[in-house]
Amino acid sequence: MAKITMREAISQALMEEMDRDPAVFIMGEEVGVWGGTYAVTKGFYDKYGPDRVKDTPIAENAILGGAIGAAMVGQRPIAELMTINFAFSAMDYIVNQAAKLRYMFGGQFMLPLVIRAVGGGGRQLGATHSQTPDAIFAHFPGLKVVSPGTPEDAKGLLKSAIRSNDPILFIEHATMYQVRGEVPEGEYTIPIGKSKVQREGKDLTIVTYCKGLELSMKAAEQLSKEGIEAEIVDLRTLRPLDMEPVLESFKKTNRAIVVEEGWKSYGVGSEIVSRIYEEAFDYVDAPIIRVAQKEVPLPYNRTLEQAALPQVADIVNAAKEVLK
Amino acid sequence: MKKEQLLDLYYQMVLIRRVEERGAELYQAGKIGGFMHLYIGQEAVSTGLIAAREPRDRVITAYRDHGVALNCGISADEVMAELLGKATGMSKGKGGSMHMADVSKNMWGGHAIVGGHLPVAAGFAIGDQYAKNDNITICMFGDGATNIGYFHESLNLAKTWGLRVLWVCENNQYGMGTSVERASAVDEIRQKAEGYGMKNAAVDGMDVMKVYEAAKEAMDYIRKEGQPYLLEINTYRFRGHSMGDPERYRKAEEVKQWQENDPIGIFNKYLLDKKVATRKALDEIEARVEEETNKAVEFAESSPEPTMEDLYTDIYADA
Ligand SMILES: Cc1ncc(C[n+]2csc(CCOP(=O)(O)OP(=O)(O)O)c2C)c(N)n1
Ligand SMILES: [Mg+2]
Numbered sequence: 001m002a003k004i005t006m007r008e009a010i011s012q013a014l015m016e017e018m019d020r021d022p023a024v025f026i027m028g029e030e031v032g033v034w035g036g037t038y039a040v041t042k043g044f045y046d047k048y049g050p051d052r053v054k055d056t057p058i059a060e061n062a063i064l065g066g067a068i069g070a071a072m073v074g075q076r077p078i079a080e081l082m083t084i085n086f087a088f089s090a091m092d093y094i095v096n097q098a099a100k101l102r103y104m105f106g107g108q109f110m111l112p113l114v115i116r117a118v119g120g121g122g123r124q125l126g127a128t129h130s131q132t133p134d135a136i137f138a139h140f141p142g143l144k145v146v147s148p149g150t151p152e153d154a155k156g157l158l159k160s161a162i163r164s165n166d167p168i169l170f171i172e173h174a175t176m177y178q179v180r181g182e183v184p185e186g187e188y189t190i191p192i193g194k195s196k197v198q199r200e201g202k203d204l205t206i207v208t209y210c211k212g213l214e215l216s217m218k219a220a221e222q223l224s225k226e227g228i229e230a231e232i233v234d235l236r237t238l239r240p241l242d243m244e245p246v247l248e249s250f251k252k253t254n255r256a257i258v259v260e261e262g263w264k265s266y267g268v269g270s271e272i273v274s275r276i277y278e279e280a281f282d283y284v285d286a287p288i289i290r291v292a293q294k295e296v297p298l299p300y301n302r303t304l305e306q307a308a309l310p311q312v313a314d315i316v317n318a319a320k321e322v323l324k
Numbered sequence: 325m326k327k328e329q330l331l332d333l334y335y336q337m338v339l340i341r342r343v344e345e346r347g348a349e350l351y352q353a354g355k356i357g358g359f360m361h362l363y364i365g366q367e368a369v370s371t372g373l374i375a376a377r378e379p380r381d382r383v384i385t386a387y388r389d390h391g392v393a394l395n396c397g398i399s400a401d402e403v404m405a406e407l408l409g410k411a412t413g414m415s416k417g418k419g420g421s422m423h424m425a426d427v428s429k430n431m432w433g434g435h436a437i438v439g440g441h442l443p444v445a446a447g448f449a450i451g452d453q454y455a456k457n458d459n460i461t462i463c464m465f466g467d468g469a470t471n472i473g474y475f476h477e478s479l480n481l482a483k484t485w486g487l488r489v490l491w492v493c494e495n496n497q498y499g500m501g502t503s504v505e506r507a508s509a510v511d512e513i514r515q516k517a518e519g520y521g522m523k524n525a526a527v528d529g530m531d532v533m534k535v536y537e538a539a540k541e542a543m544d545y546i547r548k549e550g551q552p553y554l555l556e557i558n559t560y561r562f563r564g565h566s567m568g569d570p571e572r573y574r575k576a577e578e579v580k581q582w583q584e585n586d587p588i589g590i591f592n593k594y595l596l597d598k599k600v601a602t603r604k605a606l607d608e609i610e611a612r613v614e615e616e617t618n619k620a621v622e623f624a625e626s627s628p629e630p631t632m633e634d635l636y637t638d639i640y641a642d643a
Contacts, residue, residue: 033573034501057471057507058438058499089437089472124358124409126420128436296635300420301409302357304635 002185007177009151010116011040013158014078016187018048021076024162027054028063028080028116037082038118038177060086064093064115071113071167072101078162084119084171085131098167099142110165114158120173120211120261121309127297130305132262134210135271137169138238145238146192147171149213151181153236156190164192173211173261195242197249201229204319205249207272208259209235212291212310216259219315230319238268246272247280254285257318261310264292289318325536330600333375333532335609337367337588340391342617343400347390347407347421350621351567356407359436360421363391365562368587369494370395370464372535373557376543377462382430382452384445385464387422388494388561389434392464396431398424400620410627417630418638438499439465439474442491446478449487449552460546464492468499470513479520482552490542491517491554494529496561501573517554529559530585533594560585 004012018024025048026041032055035042044053056063060081067079081087087094094115102111121130138145144166148154154172161168198213199220206216213234220230231249235241250256256276258269269290276288294308325333344362351360363370366388374383374395385392393403398414406413407421414426425433432448435441445463452459469475470493482489493513497504504511517524523545527538535557542553560582564571595601 030500030502035572037500055502055506057502058468059471059473061473086437089440089474124420126358126423126436127418129359129422294635296639299418299630299635300358300415300423301417301630304417304630304632307632307635 001182003180003182004151005177006151006154006172006179006181007038007040009155009183010158010172011042013155013162014041015044017159017162018052023074023076024078025052025054025075026078026080027056027067029056029058029082031055031080036080038174040177060090061093064090065097067113067115068093068097068101068111068167071111072109076112076162078114078116081115081117083129083174084117084133085129087117087133094137094143094169095140099140103142111167112165113167114161115167115169116172117169118172118174120175121293121298121305122175124300124302124305126300130298132260132293134171134238135262135267138268142167143239144168144192145171146236147210147238148236149210149234150198151179152183153190153196153234155183156188157192157236160189160192163189168192171210176211176214179214193237193240193242195233195235195237195245197231197245198234199230199232201231201253203229203253203255204231204322205246205253205256206230206232206259206315206319207235207246207256208232209238209268211261212259215310215312216315218312219319222312222316223319228319228323235268241271243275243279246276250276250280251283254283255322257289257291257315257322259291259310259315262293263295264290265295267292286322286324289322291315291318327600329375330595331605331609333371334591334595334606335613336371336395337532337591338610338613339400339616340367340371340394341588342613343394343403343620344390346617346621347404348567350407356421357409358420358422359387359566360407361388361566362561362563363388365582365587366494366496366529366559367391368532368535368591369529369557369559372532373462373464373492373539375536376539377460379430381460381462381543382432382448383462383464384432384441384448385434386438386441386466386469387434387436388466389422389424392434393424393426393431396426396429398426398429398431400616401623404620404624405627408624408627409629410624411630411634412623412627416634416638418634439469439472441465442469442474442478445489446481446487449482449489450485453485453487458488458547458550460488460490460543462490462492464494466499467493467495467497467504467513468502468507470516471507475516479517479522479552479554483520483522486550487552488546488550489552490539490546491552493554493556494559495556496559498565498573500565503573512556514554514556522552522554524554524556526556526558529557530587530590532587532591
């Protein structure tokens with residue numbers, strides 16, 4: 001096992017798949033000469049040239065619409081949104097085109113498209129540039145939504161996403177590119193639509209993903225010092241949602257909290273909690289608690305921004321509350 | 325222009341430069357966070373442009389907005405306080421570098437979604453047309469922003485409906501690391517106005533007097549004809565796109581060449597050559613700016629942080 005950063009993991013996945021399949025190419029803003037605004041595609045332009053690493057104009061509709069069209073005629077584009085906030089500028093292409101075209105035309109063609117997008121707050125970028133709107137995208141049948149929390153998962157899931165024949169939104173977190181983790185040597189993939197237990201424990205279940213995983217792991221360490229063992233289930237894919245590991249864990253612990261960075265109302269937590277109540281009501285020993293972002297647009301001021309984002313302490317407190 | 329006005333333009337340009345230089349230092353020191361886009365090199369653009377407006381004319385721009393804010397009469401104190409995220413900033417520390425607005429001064433904000441503010445600018449003009457006044461909206465944006473649909477929808481609407489908007493493209497030759505030739509079908513941005521039958525012109529943005537004159541002419545036309553106008557202002561940013569840009573996309577010689585055309589240097593020479601001011605008078609202006617900037621930093625550093633209650637204010641107007 002090698003220890004690498006999230007950035008390296010994503011970069012390796014892209015490079016391995018580009019080497020494996022000539023139909024794979026990248027298009028987006030500043031992916032080429034600049035090397036990606038988060039340096040994920042650094043060196044790609046020199047290695048693959050402008051045909052396979054396309055610097056686009058600032059034109060999110062053309063980026064996504066263009067990638068959809070290219071996918072429909074047999075290529076395997078990876079469209080990059082500089083940040084997920086700009087997905088709103090091209091929402092039609094995600095919602096009305098990518099998620100529906102195949103279905104509407106009776107499955108006559110495939111749409112092998114990956115949309116990579118960076119999301120998340122905590123960098124003082126202000127209200128429009130700090131969002132974690134993952135749940136919105138997971139609302140639409142026809143689209144798959146993946147959001148990994150470790151380098152190992154990021155690499156394996158991105159490789160699967162690129163090989164998949166369906167449109168997939170792959171969400172990364174802006175504050176996690178330096179996160180280090182072990183990844184297997186050599187070739188491997190991780191199936192899309194499979195949740196995973198990232199930490200075992202008997203006292204409560206924490207359901208989370210992406211940035212929430214990093215926070216929850218820290219919270220679990222603190223709780224462990226106080227004799228509380230949390231089991232952490234990482235969703236990894238928001239749609240299709242794999243509830244099996246969640247329910248299995250919950251049936252053991254009978255208590256759960258859900259941790260996400262996005263807003264609480266109509267969020268990922270809302271979905272998970274309903275599913276637990278629907279599918280494991282007899283096992284519920286305490287009301288399930290959602291830890292999420294405060295219901296405000298994120299401010300620039302650092303102290304206020306941090307106050308609005310879910311913190312490790314919020315998770316620790318929620319865990320204790322659910323155990324009362 | 326009168327002597328006092330000319331000297332005031334010089335003062336504004338030097339103020340922008342110094343406020344940003346100090347801002348860059350504070351950013352390096354970790355006192356400013358987020359994205360900060362400097363206007364250094366482009367000072368003549370907004371200075372000349374905004375000098376040509378009536379106070380009732382509205383201004384809206386992108387995230388590279390510190391200069392525009394100062395030109396519109398927002399104090400250096402408030403600009404610095406907003407950069408530091410303090411409660412005394414014009415956006416109460418909620419907006420930061422990219423979101424400076426004071427609508428009482430008809431400065432309707434810096435906006436961080438590229439091109440996103442263009443339809444809103446058209447909307448200001450729709451509101452003013454509906455109110456039957458002849459206010460003009462000055463809408464500033466970068467060269468990169470002319471490649472997004474927002475730009476085209478807005479120009480088309482403005483011409484079709486006869487909206488009083490001065491569309492100002494600040495062509496600083498790059499959108500982040502992408503040069504105009506690599507992203508735009510036409511090199512001259514003003515050509516894009518032709519497709520919408522819109523009157524247009526291009527002007528040298530390193531010379532504040534030329535910018536002022538071009539803006540005056542455009543605004544006279546807009547006011548009188550009730551039609552939009554596109555002005556392309558050619559300029560260059562001396563610094564990176566934002567703080568921490570590795571600048572792999574351009575050569576140091578290119579930057580140096582443009583820096584020889586420093587808009588402040590050009591105007592300084594103009595004022596001396598035309599005997600508008602003595603060197604001593606210009607030195608005095610620079611000293612005044614230095615003092616004002618120091619004071620602004622002190623004001624910002626000693627200002628209070630917003631409180632936790634502020635997190636929840638301003639979300640809705642109604643309770
Ligand atoms: C819709 C959207 N896409 C992408 C971005 C990221 N972005 C911020 S600034 C910028 C470049 C804009 O260039 P230009 O319009 O020329 O303005 P300049 O920065 O040169 O002043 C990009 C791509 C964004 N903020 N909004
Ligand atoms: Mg530009």
